[in-house]
Amino acid sequence: MTSATSMRTGLCGEVGVADVGKEVRLCGWVARRREHGEHLAFVDLRDRSGIVQCVVEGSADLRSEYVVAVRGTVRRRPPGMENPALATGEVEVGDCTVEVLATAEPPPFVVEDRAEVDEAVRLRYRYVDLRRPRMQANLRLRAAVVGAIRRAMDRQGFCEVETPLLWAPTPEGAREFAVPSRLHRGAFYVLPQSPQIAKQLLMVGGFDRYYQIARCLRDEDLRADRQFEFTQLDMEASFVTQEDVLGFVSEAVLEAAETATGERPPAIDRMTWAEALDRYGTDKPDLRIPTALVDLSEVFAKTEVRAFTAPTVKGLRVVGGAATSRSGLDALVERAKALGAAGLAWFRVTEHGEDGLPGLDSPLARVLSDAERAGLVRATGAVPGDLVLAVADEHRTACTVLGQLRVEVAGTPVGQGPYRYVWVVEFPLFESIAADGHPVAAHHPFTMPHPDDVERMKTDPLSVRSQAYDLVLNGWELGSGSVRIHRADIQARVFSALGISDEDAASRFGFLMGAFRYGAPPHAGFAFGIDRLIAVLAGEESIREVIAFPKTQSGADLLTGAPKELPASQLAELGLRTAQPR
């Protein structure tokens, strides 16, 4: 493939030593110019591929970001004049004639990566921001990753099917964006939170391997890793088990990662949800951090220390953490309380004392027994210079609080270090018990319970495992999936456990349940967030950096001004009347 067009012979960044002597015509933006009177000017010409220096004999009369076409001859730079900082630095385009294709006002900020610009300014002038190498690289990486995913899914026999954006409200789960119907006044479509139900219908429809690069929309508050609109690889397959799905998705993710990094990651690790909670205090463990939570309940089983009298005591070794200042430790204690713990114990580990016991610098050091001192240090593996943090509480609280501190104290930015993928399997079927006494579905109500646990759905619902699984990368949840219920009897039992009546089920999911009456194959699927995957692979902290036109945290589009009020005529046509704005 050539990048030549009727207007240009190639791209700026592709000009090299091999082109010496050739006449070229290049198009792009004036990145920078260095003029030496009326006799000589250097113009750095930029297009999406990079920058090349063009030499104009005479006065150039150009301004930053003018769009120009340059005709000239590629030549080696004079000895000593090469610029190693530039990919094209060994050559230049000489004897240039320049045609201005479009003039430009001075840009609001310099089109260079090193210029740090307020994000609000970048978003208001996103079309300028997109010229910067960082955004060019991120969006091109995105395109490459999506291409790799499509290839992997095609290769595995999946069929891409589009599903509707205008869908029916299903009063469950995330807030939906509503779209008023002009032809049916007072009635609304909603934009899909995901194609979940549509893809299950496709399974009933005999598309036994479906996938889609699907836009999903959720009207929930935005975050660095959450936008109203995001893109998922959505997939579903029939006559498969969980193992098959993990294999399909792994193939797509590993192919995408190889495309992005040039290196195929090793097979993806796997752990149960219970293990993730116990060792990392979260369902999205960051395995780049070498330390894990340690159970100290045994050490403090018979403790006299009231602070450690709790169902579970969890400890965390912070390598080199003994240097933490007292104010820093106080802040950690406050943070632990804010996260829901009753308190946080800390121990600076020092050299062994004369009694042969590890030295502990802590307000609690005096009250610990010798066995507890030794056990604390032995269990955590701490050495002098380390810090040990401990939380005593209910098992879940102790784990989650310390797990959060593990990330905050020992973690690194998401894009740094190795990429550690992990499957978290055997999620609980229910995540909590609601005020009405019924359990709340952890994933969605079509998730298949673990066959060994079905009988406990009524008696001990929180102990029921499901055939649901998450894919996690460097502490980011990339996506989740499950084996779906395809049998009416099991579905009825789950609805019953959830407290969903037959009438409720019929009104919410009636068309899906109806479809299942006509022969539903066993099926399972997955969906993962492509924005998040690309952000991590691009080393970005926010998915906004891998989206061309993202919204701000308040959901505004600073470029278009959306959301905006509609003219009264349009409201009338839609049969809408608005309340007083807040």
Next chain:
RNA sequence: GGACCUGUGGUGCAGCUAGGAGUGCACGCCGGCCUGUCAAGCCGGAGGUCGCGGGUUCAAAUCCCGUCAGGUCCGCCA
């Protein structure tokens, strides 16, 4: 719904703790000089309701209250 951080020429900052004239720095911009620069250099210049509103004060970028915008997080995200 809540917590915290930020808001000063086009851009990025300093100034705010301890009130005293829109003060400073870097980049950019405009003009001039300059035939090998490359984040060009040198000389000169323009450009600001200190986010907005109110309060305290003889005096507010600075202190107080409110509000708006951007960001990070909690809630929320089946």
